[in-house]
Amino acid sequence: MTAAAALIAVAPDDAEIPEEISGDHASSSAGRRKTPATEGRILISKVSIGFKDRKGRHTHAVEDIDIAIEPGEFAALIGPSGCGKSTLLNAVAGFVSPVAGSILVDSVRITKPLPSIGTVFQNFALFPWLTAVGNVEFALKQFRLPRDERRQRALLALAEVGLAEHAEKYPGQLSGGMKQRVAIARTLVFGPSVLLMDEPFGALDAQTRLSMQGLLLDLWEKRRSSVLFVTHDVDEALILADVVYVMSAAPGRITRRIVVDTPRPRAVDRLDQAFLNRRAEIIGLLQQQPSPL
Ligand SMILES: Nc1ncnc2c1ncn2[C@@H]1O[C@H](COP(=O)(O)OP(=O)(O)OP(=O)(O)O)[C@@H](O)[C@H]1O
Numbered sequence: 001m002t003a004a005a006a007l008i009a010v011a012p013d014d015a016e017i018p019e020e021i022s023g024d025h026a027s028s029s030a031g032r033r034k035t036p037a038t039e040g041r042i043l044i045s046k047v048s049i050g051f052k053d054r055k056g057r058h059t060h061a062v063e064d065i066d067i068a069i070e071p072g073e074f075a076a077l078i079g080p081s082g083c084g085k086s087t088l089l090n091a092v093a094g095f096v097s098p099v100a101g102s103i104l105v106d107s108v109r110i111t112k113p114l115p116s117i118g119t120v121f122q123n124f125a126l127f128p129w130l131t132a133v134g135n136v137e138f139a140l141k142q143f144r145l146p147r148d149e150r151r152q153r154a155l156l157a158l159a160e161v162g163l164a165e166h167a168e169k170y171p172g173q174l175s176g177g178m179k180q181r182v183a184i185a186r187t188l189v190f191g192p193s194v195l196l197m198d199e200p201f202g203a204l205d206a207q208t209r210l211s212m213q214g215l216l217l218d219l220w221e222k223r224r225s226s227v228l229f230v231t232h233d234v235d236e237a238l239i240l241a242d243v244v245y246v247m248s249a250a251p252g253r254i255t256r257r258i259v260v261d262t263p264r265p266r267a268v269d270r271l272d273q274a275f276l277n278r279r280a281e282i283i284g285l286l287q288q289q290p291s292p293l
């Protein structure tokens with residue numbers, strides 16, 4: 001499934017309208033919700049995922065993955081290109097089915113995309129013919145909401161990511177960072193308990209990337225959704241995450257779980273020795289992997 005198709009398909013016809021959207025939290029903005037203690041727990045148990053090629057040959061993308069992400073935890077996933085990071089994320093999102101093992105979010109087995117699980121991709125996956133607010137509104141069209149309410153919720157989500165002034169612009173009129181803000185707003189508008197991000201800042205310049213990391217941490221601190229964040233950048237993983245999972249080359253397995261207890265805010269120009277040790281450890285693990293090229 002393509003990224004855009006996946007986003008359209010996020011709520012199947014029989015999907016329940018999330019509380020955030022149904023109006024039970026109508027007084028809240030696009031954010032600030034009460035999070036039940038178990039909301040957002042991700043349990044990936046013994047998961048293997050494979051693909052069949054045209055000749056019917058199986059390739060294993062990831063093998064025997066065990067990851068437990070607690071409600072409100074920020075987890076990063078790092079590993080060499082092709083090790084299966086996106087595949088694993090897509091399985092948590094419900095776009096890909098594991099061949100073995102199970103993925104539970106809040107005790108619900110993931111077999112299809114759910115509105116409580118928001119996904120943000122590197123390439124934004126915006127519709128170029130819709131404005132920023134149109135893109136966010138579109139995501140809400142699958143729920144029976146009055147048009148005005150849909151628009152109001154979309155505008156609130158855009159305001160939350162600092163784009164209130166740019167709501168009527170088309171993606172072609174927005175910078176890369178702004179496009180990614182729209183993509184984040186489109187996900188936030190569902191009030192997800194789980195946020196999955198696949199190298200969301202990989203296409204951005206260094207300065208924009210830093211400001212997007214700051215925005216993401218602000219949103220996360222406000223909402224406390226659980227986050228699974230794929231990145232190639234060791235510093236990005238260590239600046240953002242509570243825990244970093246390191247994967248081996250394909251077929252990917254988890255080779256190390258590293259807890260990052262450095263207090264936030266963290267910055268690369270204010271690193272303590274523990275942070276530097278973790279960085280050296282992760283780089284060492286990645287260097288042990290054969291180059292994909
Ligand atoms: N839809 C698919 N059909 C067949 N093979 C696939 C499919 N999606 C991924 N793969 C294969 O699974 C393996 C893992 O790919 P994946 O995109 O998950 O890696 P990745 O770690 O995200 O890489 P990168 O860091 O370059 O984004 C690769 O060998 C890839 O070719």
Ligand SMILES: [Mg+2]
Nearest residue numbers: 085086087198
């Ligand atoms: Mg990938």
